[in-house]
Amino acid sequence: MRIAVIGATGRTGVPLVEQALERGHEVVAFVRDEAKLPSAVRTDDRVTVVAGDAYTGEGVGHALAGDGDPVDAVVSVLGQTSAGPDDLLTEAGRHVVAAMEEHGVDRFVTLVGAGVREEGESVSLGGRTMGALLKLMARSVLDDAKEHVEMVRASDTRWTVVRGPRLTEGAHTGQFRHGTDLSLGVRAAAARANVADFVLDCLEEDLYVHEMPKVADDR
DSSP, rough: EEEEEEEESSSTTHHHHHHHTTTEEEEEESSSSSGGOOOHHHHHTTEEEEBBTTTEEEEEEEHHHHTOOOOOOOEOOOOOOSSSSSTHHHHHHHHHHHHHHHHTTOEEEEETTTTOTTTOOOOHHOOOOOOHHHHHHHHHHHHHHHEEEEEEHHHSSSSEEESSSEEEEOOOOEEEEEEEOOOOOTEEEEHHHHHHHHHHHHHHTTTTTBBBEEEEEOO
């Protein structure tokens, strides 16, 4: 499989690219700064590096089909930063989906926080507590993720929205839980490397198409 990774130099993007290569896939790494990719990734013959800006859309189409041969799937693992725009996921997502439609790519997996809810979803007490804290302390991040998800769900892509709790730099154990009705408490967390593992499972096994699974490390 040939996978375009949007946000390939991020803290989730790097393990995602590395694991994709370990599983035998080819990767188009879409980045703002190529130097932030590990040297082993940059020099791998199965990696194509495309520099651009997902927020403005610069280079997105080239990443998806720059050589005339569209990728098989797109993964977005962009993350908000204090220095970045408040609507990063929303704007980047629009450019990505537009490029997918233009080039005939239909499989899309995107990562957001578990604070994004589905209508009528049952939420644990811990989940409600975390949701209230997010609204209080990171309202713009939550609003951006919600708008991004609404746009993705309205698209013609075969989308999967992966929702993660607090993400950590923990080791890649391969031991994690997932599901659309997964209950997440206040202490729930997921190693970024395990989230990357799950994202690749979703692509390889065509899991959770048009669904919004949560993922968390095993307790």
